[in-house]
Amino acid sequence: MTFSTVKESIPLFFFLCFLDDQKAFHSAIRSQQAFEKIKKKYPEQDETISLIQAQAQGLQSFKDFFAQKTQKFSYDFGWMIPKELDLNAWRNFQKNTSMEEICVVIWTSIFGFSSQQVSEALGLSDGTVRYRLSRGLQKIGAGL
Numbered sequence: 729m730t731f732s733t734v735k736e737s738i739p740l741f742f743f744l745c746f747l748d749d750q751k752a753f754h755s756a757i758r759s760q761q762a763f764e765k766i767k768k769k770y771p772e773q774d775e776t777i778s779l780i781q782a783q784a785q786g787l788q789s790f791k792d793f794f795a796q797k798t799q800k801f802s803y804d805f806g807w808m809i810p811k812e813l814d815l816n817a818w819r820n821f822q823k824n825t826s827m828e829e830i831c832v833v834i835w836t837s838i839f840g841f842s843s844q845q846v847s848e849a850l851g852l853s854d855g856t857v858r859y860r861l862s863r864g865l866q867k868i869g870a871g872l
Contacts, residue, residue, distance in 0.1 A: 759786030780849035
């Protein structure tokens with residue numbers, strides 16, 4: 729994973745979690761700082777593991793934002809989202825899904841990280857990660 733990929737994936741992760749420009753921006757700044765600290769402390773650790781850990785830390789810092797379930801963004805803020813893209817299914821998914829399930833869906837199904845990488849980064853069993861992924865994907869499917 730390259731540094732530019734890391735820099736791009738951190739704000740995208742938080743945007744998908746919150747669908748709120750300002751919340752994503754502030755969370756991404758803290759998460760980027762956490763990522764740099766983790767990489768400095770564990771330079772031999774896989775960058776994907778470090779990235780997931782930094783994003784999880786950033787999410788914990790802003791979990792109150794997540795609980796609010798408010799969504800406010802502008803297509804002009806800089807997100808590479810086509811204006812014709814309908815985000816209603818993702819919004820409904822967010823309203824009916826736990827933070828843990830949303831994160832696992834983003835990490836595995838959108839970013840393409842393996843369930844093993846996610847489980848190692850979070851200190852969970854692979855079965856727990858796959859269970860959360862399964863529940864999250866079922867909820868997305870039900871909303872389509």
